[in-house]
Amino acid sequence: MESYLLPGERVLWEGRPVRHRLFRKADAALVPFSLVWFGFSMIWLITARSGGSGGFPLFGLLFAVLGIYMAVARFVVRAVASRRTVYTVTDSRVVVRGGVTGGKLTTAYLRSLPPPVITERPDGSGSLAFGAFPGVGDIFDSGRRSGWSVWSAEPSGTLILWEVPDVRRVRDFIAYGQRAA
Known part of the structure; x- marks a missing residue:
């Protein structure tokens, strides 16, 4: 991960999905x-x-x-990409590495993201989205991508950390980073 860090950037949390759910609401x-x-x-x-x-x-x-x-x-x-996904939260960004080859890199600055929202399971794991989790209608929203996202393994353009352990702790790291930014 160090090669993706910006000068002076600190890693607050890093993890992988604990489950690899293939079926999502948009499906x-x-x-x-x-x-x-x-x-x-x-x-x-x-x-x-x-x-x-x-x-x-x-x-x-x-x-x-x-x-x-x-x-x-x-x-x-989606299954292959999920198994290769690594999430990193730094003091200024969210970095998602994954994709089918494991080489796809998605980053977003905390200051530009809406507040995090979570869904939580009884074991404390869950998913985290920014602003809101996408609905079924979002798959046909061409404003987020060039064309319908039905062709994508991920049918939404919303940044989501799927099935992370201790999702409340991750949310708190992100909220802390957003306040500091």
């Missing part, structure tokens, strides 16, 4: 959408194949692959 809308998408692509493939139309089967195949990704493969991508 309640994405899974049915992806199944309809995949069904449509199968109908397209069957009718294009029987009709002998030139490029139409290729488009149907492309839509089928995208449907399989949205329905199944993005959960595999």
Whole structure:
């Protein structure tokens, strides 16, 4: 982590997800959408194949692959990315390292983030978001990304620390850093 630190920056907390939950609230809308998408692509493939139309089967195949990704493969991508995720809270930033290869780096300055909110389990672990946890409708909010985030393993642009141990302590470190910034 030291290579990602800015001069004079101190690490307040570092951790990994304690659980790797694959299904999130936004998936309640994405899974049915992806199944309809995949069904449509199968109908397209069957009718294009029987009709002998030139490029139409290729488009149907492309839509089928995208449907399989949205329905199944993005959960595999999410699982792999979750196992490679490391969260770091410094006195000035939140740093998230992860992604499928473990090389994706996301940082946000504490002073620019809304106040942290948490969901907590009986064992003290939980998730932490900034401002609010994203809702189902946020997956179609093109203002956060360039286009729908249904293609992403993470269907929200909101910075979230998923399933961290002792989530209240992490929230307190972040709140302390926000007050100091």
